[in-house]
Amino acid sequence: MMDRYKTPRTKELEFGGPLGAMILIFLMPATIFYLLLTCRTEQASVLNFPPPLPPLSTLWSPHTFLLLLAWVGLQAALYMLPMGKVTEGIVLRDKSRLQYRINAFHAMGVTALVVGAGLAAGLRLSYIYDNFLQLAFSALLLAFGLSFLLYFKSLFAPETALAPGGNSGNPIYDFFMGHELNPRIGSFDLKYFCELRPGLLGWALVNMAMLMKETELRGSPSLAMLLVNAFQLLYVVDALWNEEAILTTMDIVHDGFGFMLVFGDLAWVPFAYSLQAYFLVNHPQKLSLPMAVGILLLNGLGYCIFRSANSQKNTFRRNPNDPRVTGLKTIPTATGRRLLVSGWWGFVRHPNYLGDLIMALAWSLPCGLTHVLPYFYVFYFTVLLIHREARDEHQCLRKYGLAWQEYCRRVPYRIFPYLY
Ligand SMILES: NC(=O)C1=CN([C@@H]2O[C@H](COP(=O)(O)OP(=O)(O)OC[C@H]3O[C@@H](n4cnc5c(N)ncnc54)[C@H](OP(=O)(O)O)[C@@H]3O)[C@@H](O)[C@H]2O)C=CC1
Numbered sequence: 001m002m003d004r005y006k007t008p009r010t011k012e013l014e015f016g017g018p019l020g021a022m023i024l025i026f027l028m029p030a031t032i033f034y035l036l037l038t039c040r041t042e043q044a045s046v047l048n049f050p051p052p053l054p055p056l057s058t059l060w061s062p063h064t065f066l067l068l069l070a071w072v073g074l075q076a077a078l079y080m081l082p083m084g085k086v087t088e089g090i091v092l093r094d095k096s097r098l099q100y101r102i103n104a105f106h107a108m109g110v111t112a113l114v115v116g117a118g119l120a121a122g123l124r125l126s127y128i129y130d131n132f133l134q135l136a137f138s139a140l141l142l143a144f145g146l147s148f149l150l151y152f153k154s155l156f157a158p159e160t161a162l163a164p165g166g167n168s169g170n171p172i173y174d175f176f177m178g179h180e181l182n183p184r185i186g187s188f189d190l191k192y193f194c195e196l197r198p199g200l201l202g203w204a205l206v207n208m209a210m211l212m213k214e215t216e217l218r219g220s221p222s223l224a225m226l227l228v229n230a231f232q233l234l235y236v237v238d239a240l241w242n243e244e245a246i247l248t249t250m251d252i253v254h255d256g257f258g259f260m261l262v263f264g265d266l267a268w269v270p271f272a273y274s275l276q277a278y279f280l281v282n283h284p285q286k287l288s289l290p291m292a293v294g295i296l297l298l299n300g301l302g303y304c305i306f307r308s309a310n311s312q313k314n315t316f317r318r319n320p321n322d323p324r325v326t327g328l329k330t331i332p333t334a335t336g337r338r339l340l341v342s343g344w345w346g347f348v349r350h351p352n353y354l355g356d357l358i359m360a361l362a363w364s365l366p367c368g369l370t371h372v373l374p375y376f377y378v379f380y381f382t383v384l385l386i387h388r389e390a391r392d393e394h395q396c397l398r399k400y401g402l403a404w405q406e407y408c409r410r411v412p413y414r415i416f417p418y419l420y
């Protein structure tokens, strides 16, 4: 009976299969250290390769590791508090639905109070800057440790609970992609927890620490630092406010919880996404007011596209008869669901990615035009989203067949109008 619910073997391997996965398992951590070590040099030139390496023994600090555990522990405790509503995720392979507590925004509020109280009591947030490499190394160890535990746990999971994207039978590939779809300890959902809380809030905290460090060094925060902090904080707050929307993303629905997401959530987001703020501490930039206004408008444009495109689709998927979307044109599919072909989703096939990429550029521009390093996020994110778009299209073609082909005919561009 349960056999028909078994997760099928993953046949089409992504990221170059086991070899690609193996390379990424080494490349992702190496990239973080390359970025941070280069950023600390005076020239911050990407051509100075390899950057000066500190002795490995200086990276390990029990103190920072415990601090990181305390941070994750605080977020876990806040996740478990009975505040906020409980909602259901999408229907799973065995026709069940998991329950999720929506309280990330509350968690952010409490975290802000805790940090505020700490600052009032004399806490030096610039500790994060001073021990940044050690913290990144601790996050790396935590990510490897958790990924191994998750893979081990997945070997005992029922076959209905495995991830459609990480069930190839190859241990390296499945370790990277995640073998189990929604690993839980009781009602504690590890993927859902890690996706939004310790990493995203950690990123905002790291940025704030960079601002504090800059203030300690130069007496006041620069305009460039204020812009980077404000833009990225808006992005984090937006993600937490719209927490429920994450339940329909590819990461929650399709990908397992393996090294890619564990490392992405716990190390990559807080330590690579905060590169612009880290850069500004060591390489102050003068930003004229007109430039700042231009960048502000660019970020506003990106955010409006990102938010309204995501909201339009979420509203339509939740209730196609919602008055906010009833005026939009749609095409039917054999699954009974319809596809939007006007509004943002009639402009390009991934308008939300377009908005996200415009914001990415606005986050790097405050760092000036003299260095390539702070533009790492723009390059990386373009590659990530082009690859992600291709993965999503592949799945949509499988799901919707001819209707998807018709959608592609009517909306020919993927992300960039008239370009791609
Ligand atoms: N900052 C970061 O590091 C990252 C940010 N992101 C952001 O996360 C957000 C979510 O992205 P992601 O999870 O990739 O996917 P999307 O939110 O783009 O969702 C894709 C899904 O939307 C549905 N869909 C596609 N076209 C249509 C249409 N015309 N009408 C109705 N439904 C449609 C399909 O699912 P179905 O039909 O089943 O509903 C498709 O699988 C984006 O804004 C992205 O920019 C993503 C990755 C990394």
Ligand SMILES: CC(C)=CCC[C@@H](C)[C@H]1CC=C2C3=C(CC[C@@]21C)[C@@]1(C)CC[C@H](O)C(C)(C)[C@@H]1CC3
Residues within 6 Å of the ligand: 024, 028, 195, 196, 200, 235, 238, 239, 246, 249, 251, 260, 261, 264, 265, 268, 269
């Ligand atoms: C190969 C490689 C570098 C993998 C790591 C990718 C991860 C860093 C990202 C995969 C999808 C993500 C999402 C967000 C953060 C980055 C990762 C984990 C996200 C939480 C950022 C905030 C957004 O508003 C979001 C909630 C839509 C988003 C979801 C996807």
